[in-house]
C-alpha cells in the first residue's frame with residue numbers, strides 16, 4: 001500500500017503533495033488513522049494515503065486535521081474520525097489552536 005502512495009506507476013518516488021519537496025523522501029501519510037477504519041482492508045487503500053514529506057506530514061496530523069474537524073463539526077458533519085479531534089502526535093494541542101469563536105469576530 002505504501003509503495004502505491006509514494007511512487008507513481010513507473011516506480012518513481014513522488015514529491016510531497018503539499019510543498020513539492022522531493023527530499024527527504026515523502027512518507028505515505030494516512031488521511032484517516034488505521035484505528036478509525038471499520039475494516040482492515042479499506043484502511044490500507046490508496047484512497048486513504050497521500051505522499052507527504054516529514055514536515056508536512058506533521059502539519060497535516062497536528063494542525064490541519066484538528067482544524068478540519070472543527071470546521072466540519074460546525075458544518076454539522078457527522079461520523080468524522082475520532083483521530084481528527086485533536087493533535088494525535090506531539091507538539092500542538094487544542095489549547096494552542098485558535099478556536100472558531102475567536103477567529104469569527106470579523107465574519
Ligand SMILES: [Zn+2]
Nearest residue numbers: 016019053056
Ligand atoms: Zn512537504
